[in-house]
Amino acid sequence: MAITDRKQLLGPLLKGVSRSFYLTLSILPAGMRDPVGLAYLLARAADTIADTSLIAPEKRLELLLSLRAQVNGSPDAAALHEVVSEVARQQKDSDERTLLESLGPALSLLAQFSEADKAAIRGIVSTLTEGMEFDLKHFPDESSGRVVALQQPVELDRYTYMVAGCVGEFWTRMTYAHVTTRLGADEATMIERGVRLGKALQMTNILRDCPKDLRIGRCYLPQTLLDEAGISAEELLDPANSLRARPILLKLLxxxxxxxxxGIEYTAALPTFALRLRLACVWPILIGLETLLLLVQNERWLDPQHPSKIRRNDVYRILAGSLPRANSNALLRKWTGKRIAAIEAHIESQTKA
Incomplete structure (x- = not known):
């Protein structure tokens, strides 16, 4: 059943489709909360369309582009109905079905925002869907049995911008639009750092999820790096090749x-008294660094049976430990610096081995 109420859309529905992001959203300053939340809902719906493997990639692309047109202000009730009916019935998760069925109200809510916020939401959803479009066009059908790699590191860098770096840019523009406190760096510098923070988080996801992505035909490790290591994308499917592929992991780490x-400098430039904004950056940074530490310690990082996934209790430890440190740049740099140093020590020792 579709949710039509604004509070329900940006409350229970948002929480249902992303508990971790909802935790971050809940601590944002009030002015940022609704536009960021709606942008997430629309992007999540687009991602559900792109990832529904029971629908042929060509059809998914058609539906994805249709939704992008809807977001960018080309109303078409019939086209939206097709998006909802084609994809919603394929979802086993009830929250995902409700999200898709609520696209009409979500698009109506978009129209209620200021022109500046509408433009920002449309921009971020458009860029994110470009990343999804790239996936659907570049990689084979998930059931094809083939594996296709990106070609160059620059292609990987562009991809990490489309699917995450642009979120850092959007986040920063929302901060400047809705938070009146002065930041410790100019807007252009903060946007550049915000983009890089998004890229850091996406690179972490790519390395962590590599075994799973390979099994649906997607290798985000560039072919040039594979060639340097003397290994093919198909050989990455064998967990026994984790050691052969380790030079690629170390380089991307x-x-x-x-x-x-x-990203740490981005956080440090936020006012020390703006605890909500700082925590919204500190949490993903610390969780991301913990994940990289697990990756560099994982001798079978290509084995889907040995995922480099942070435990729930460690997440709670990070959340609790961040509260007394988040409003101090010295403590923040000390805490993150220890994690970075630990990761670099592993990289150095494995490079020499």
Whole structure:
């Protein structure tokens, strides 16, 4: 059943489709909460369309582009009905079905925002769906049995922008639009750092999820790096090749760490008394660094049976430990610095081995 009430859309429904993001959203300043929440809902609906493997990739692409047109202000009730009816009935998760059935009210809610917020929401959803479009066009059908890799590191960098870096940009623009306190850096610098924080988080996801993605034909590790390591994308399907592929992991871990450093500076530039904003950055940074530490310690990082996934209790430990540290740049840099140093020590020792 579709949810039509604004509070229900941005409350229970949002919480149902993303408990972790809802936790972050709940601590945002009031002015940011609704536009960021709606952007997430629309992007999540688009992602559900792109990931519904029971529908042929060509049809998913058609429906995805149709939804993008709806978001960008081309109303078409029949087209929206097709999106909902084609995809919603394929969902086993009731929250995902409700999300798709609530797209009409969500698009109506979009029209109620200021022109600036509407433009920002449309921009972020458009860029995110470009990343989904890339996946559907570049990679084979999930059941094809083939594995296709990206070609160059620059392609990976562009991809991490489309699916996450742009979120850092959007987040920063929302901060400048809705938070009146002065930030510790100019807007252009903060946007660049915000983009890099998004890229850091996506690179972490790519490395963590590599075994799962390979099994649906998607290799985000660039072909040039595979060639340097003397391994093919198909050979990555064998967990026994985790050691052969480790040079690729170590190289991309260094890239991710450089992005995290920019993300830490982004957080440090936020006012120390703006605890909500800082926590919204601190939490994903710390969880991301913990995940990289697990990855660099995982001798079978390509094995889907040995995932580098942070435990729930460790997440709670991070949340609790962040509260007394988040409003101090010195404590923040010390805490994150220890994690980065631990990861780099593992990288260094494995590089020399």
């Amino acid at each position: 260094r890239v991710a760490l450089d992005h995290y450093r920019a």
